Amino acid sequence: MVELVKVDEDIWEVPQSYKPDMKVPGRIFLSDKLIKDLEDGSIEQVANVATLPGIQKYAMAMPDAHIGYGFPIGGVAAFDLDTGVISPGGVGFDINCGVRLLKSDLKVEDIRKDADNLIERLYHNVPSGLGSESKLRVSDTVLNEVFEKGARWAVENGYGVKADLEHCEENGEMKGANFAKVSKKAHERGRSQLGTLGSGNHFLEIQYVEKIYDEQVAKAFGLEEGKVTVMIHCGSRGAGHQICTDYIKVLEKASRKYGIKLYDRQLACAPLSSEEAKDYISAMAAAANYAWANRQVISHWVRETFNDYYKSEIKMDLLYDVAHNVAKFEEHDINGKRVKVCVHRKGATRAFAPGREEVPVAFRNVGQPVIIPGSMGSASYVLVGTQKAMETTFGSTCHGAGRVMSRHAAKKEVRGSEIKKELLEMGIIVKAPKDSAIAEEAPEVYKDIDDVIEVVHRLGISKKVARLVPIAVAKG
DNA sequence: ATGTTC
Numbered sequence: 143m144v145e146l147v148k149v150d151e152d153i154w155e156v157p158q159s160y161k162p163d164m165k166v167p168g169r170i171f172l173s174d175k176l177i178k179d180l181e182d183g184s185i186e187q188v189a190n191v192a193t194l195p196g197i198q199k200y201a202m203a204m205p206d207a208h209i210g211y212g213f214p215i216g217g218v219a220a221f222d223l224d225t226g227v228i229s230p231g232g233v234g235f236d237i238n239c240g241v242r243l244l245k246s247d248l249k250v251e252d253i254r255k256d257a258d259n260l261i262e263r264l265y266h267n268v269p270s271g272l273g274s275e276s277k278l279r280v281s282d283t284v285l286n287e288v289f290e291k292g293a294r295w296a297v298e299n300g301y302g303v304k305a306d307l308e309h310c311e312e313n314g315e316m317k318g319a320n321f322a323k324v325s326k327k328a329h330e331r332g333r334s335q336l337g338t339l340g341s342g343n344h345f346l347e348i349q350y351v352e353k354i355y356d357e358q359v360a361k362a363f364g365l366e367e368g369k370v371t372v373m374i375h376c377g378s379r380g381a382g383h384q385i386c387t388d389y390i391k392v393l394e395k396a397s398r399k400y401g402i403k404l405y406d407r408q409l410a411c412a413p414l415s416s417e418e419a420k421d422y423i424s425a426m427a428a429a430a431n432y433a434w435a436n437r438q439v440i441s442h443w444v445r446e447t448f449n450d451y452y453k454s455e456i457k458m459d460l461l462y463d464v465a466h467n468v469a470k471f472e473e474h475d476i477n478g479k480r481v482k483v484c485v486h487r488k489g490a491t492r493a494f495a496p497g498r499e500e501v502p503v504a505f506r507n508v509g510q511p512v513i514i515p516g517s518m519g520s521a522s523y524v525l526v527g528t529q530k531a532m533e534t535t536f537g538s539t540c541h542g543a544g545r546v547m548s549r550h551a552a553k554k555e556v557r558g559s560e561i562k563k564e565l566l567e568m569g570i571i572v573k574a575p576k577d578s579a580i581a582e583e584a585p586e587v588y589k590d591i592d593d594v595i596e597v598v599h600r601l602g603i604s605k606k607v608a609r610l611v612p613i614a615v616a617k618g
Numbered sequence: 619a620t621g622t623t624c
Contacts, residue, residue, distance in 0.1 A: 272621075379619090
């Protein structure tokens with residue numbers, strides 16, 4: 143196993159000499175404390191990614207990194223448009239898994255007594271769990287619209303307001319999506335799941351702003367200490383999963399066809415200029431749009447639930463919606479030149495600096511809101527994108543706490559009923575379909591979110607704005 | 619993450 147070289151505080155390098163075909167070195171952003179939890183396999187995966195054609199600067203891993211399919215989760219890699227590739231493994235199975243944060247005007251002390259009832263209703267109104275089906279049934283024609291318009295489809299059909307769209311990455315609508323590139327099977331899986339949370343670490347959480355770190359940015363984001371927020375963490379469900387599965391096969395063939403040497407079969411990819419890559423990109427965009435529509439529909443039901451419960455219109459503005467599993471075409475400064483590259487972020491969040499045109503006008507002078515969900519029962523964070531991120535990580539940061547124990551191991555090691563009790567003693571209500579779902583997501587199977595955030599803050603690849611603490615959580 | 623096995 144390769145020795146990591148510490149090049150600076152919180153920065154570790156996988157030397158380019160480790161594998162003969164590495165085009166660039168690897169960079170892993172980790173504190174001395176967190177490096178103990180880093181699996182050897184993650185380092186190997188970073189090195190493997192560095193062998194792919196056209197990769198720029200470094201193959202990177204954020205402090206929440208762990209082993210994933212081909213690329214590590216927490217991985218960032220940018221590829222040159224002429225010489226580089228795109229890989230479904232660099233995006234992930236849950237295409238455009240992401241997080242959004244709704245801001246209410248309610249105060250934490252006013253809502254405590256209602257939390258039990260509220261989460262019960264939210265749990266009822268937003269279907270969750272493995273294979274969960276929506277109360278919304280869409281026709282083929284409508285589903286195609288969802289694939290191509292994303293959150294805009296939802297807003298145009300009464301699920302939310304126009305302002306919501308301005309507060310999503312890509313306005314909740316990735317261009318270039320083509321439903322014709324989505325298989326029949328993916329269509330079928332998508333039809334019944336629009337407006338569902340899913341399972342695993344996906345959740346819907348009532349929280350409050352416990353602490354503000356940056357008054358000026360918090361003000362620009364409209365965050366106030368003691369105010370209630372709602373966080374929604376989910377993705378593209380079975381549709382995105384099927385699209386990923388379908389295109390891994392296509393790109394495995396393409397890898398052979400174009401003679402790309404793969405250190406790991408899971409790195410299947412195709413040159414960005416190829417037909418296979420273009421098809422995957424069109425389908426990936428469709429999945430991304432499905433995920434945005436999904437989070438938008440869920441947001442609408444959350445608003446409805448609160449309004450109905452309090453018998454009045456509760457302010458529930460969208461702060462922002464981030465995608466942490468997607469590949470995007472962006473301009474970055476590389477070797478003194480501004481070039482367009484394809485940035486893969488898999489379990490990594492865009493953290494764009496002030497001034498970037500991708501950042502909504504309302505936040506353009508402070509930077510992009512970065513929303514980082516904690517594990518169940520732990521804090522979540524709002525951060526802000528920085529120039530340092532642009533220079534160091536192609537404008538990227540971490541996406542969460544990151545696992546330290548597999549789902550399988552967690553189910554054996556941890557008792558869900560115990561966790562539920564412990565959380566309740568801490569004042570956190572958990573609603574889940576079964577106790578084993580709670581065990582898989584227990585706080586102790588994740589790294590400490592505060593440690594992960596400390597690293598990205600100290601590195602400056604995003605800066606702390608606010609810490610959010612859970613009150614009640616509904617999960618799949 | 620996922621109708622957890624083409």
